[in-house]
Amino acid sequence: MAAASQTRNLQMLSAALHAEPDWSAVLFQGCGFVPDVRSLQSWLDLAWEAGFDPEGRQQVGRVTGTRKWIGVTDAAALLRYFGIRARIVDFETKGTAHECDACGAFPIRGSRYTSSVLPDYDLCEACWRLNRSPGAAPFLEVAQAAPISEAILSWVWAYFTEEGGQSIRAPGQEGGPMVTFAGRPPLFLQHQGHSRTIAGVVRTQLADRERLDLLVLDPSSRTSHLQHALEAQNKWQDLTLVSGDSLNKSHQILYVCPGIANPEEREQLKVMQATAWFQCREVQ
DSSP: OHHHHHHHHHHHHHHHHTTSHHHHHHGGGGTOSOOOHHHHHHHHHHHHHTTSSHHHHHHHOOOTTSOOOOOHHHHHHHHHHTTEEEEEEEEEEOSOOOOOTTTOOSSOOSOEEEESSSTTOEEEHHHHHTTOOGGGOSEEEEOOOOBHHHHHHHHHHHHHHTTOOEEEEOTTOTTOOEEEEOOOOOEEEEETTEEEEEEEEEEEEOSSSEEEEEEEEOTTSOHHHHHHHHHHTSSHHHHHEEOGGGOOSOEEEEEEEEEEOOHHHHHHTTSOOOSEEEEEBOOO
């Protein structure tokens, strides 16, 4: 069940790619349908044998007929085998949380002020402004990176909106929000072995700010539960919306760039590397 559940994200992405003629013509050698779990495993083994992601092959070995799950790196190797420009972006927490040596606040949020004369001595901004440790001055300001959730939400929002799209009124929602169809493939989101499909992003205007939530499909959830919630218009948001509060850990996202790789580029795609690297503080 574990292998099947994790592979559904790749199946959902493959189904979306089949809607584009150029991708459909090369994906799974132009078969025109989404393979089952065992067939996807076989395709992945073929991709590894062809030299795509040799490090992944060395770590995992063969997957055909096993319960090993297919993650974003494996999915990228499989798609690249067919010349599809699958890319991976890493959202990774970096660094160590620090405690204020004056008031004990942990972790220090916002800017951190570290002493240039005392080793491993830090102040939060409030204590620095109150000059609570004059003997440790002067201090150097160390700006903190944005929370990792903000990086993920901003990146996903840009992905689905940068090329525009067609906007329509949500069915049955007179005067309700507009729904924009971006025309871009869904995203494959992974965190510590748990993967989901990002189908879109929801923007809500609150009184004092704007809120973004991911619209996701989780293969570990029963389809019947989601179908019933949608039909009843009751609590479907609990099954499909992911807020930034649950994203403050390291994540990886697989996305597909337009076009088909030429033979030279296809050789380059055999080596896996993240296309972007976000160093974000971990929010406790």
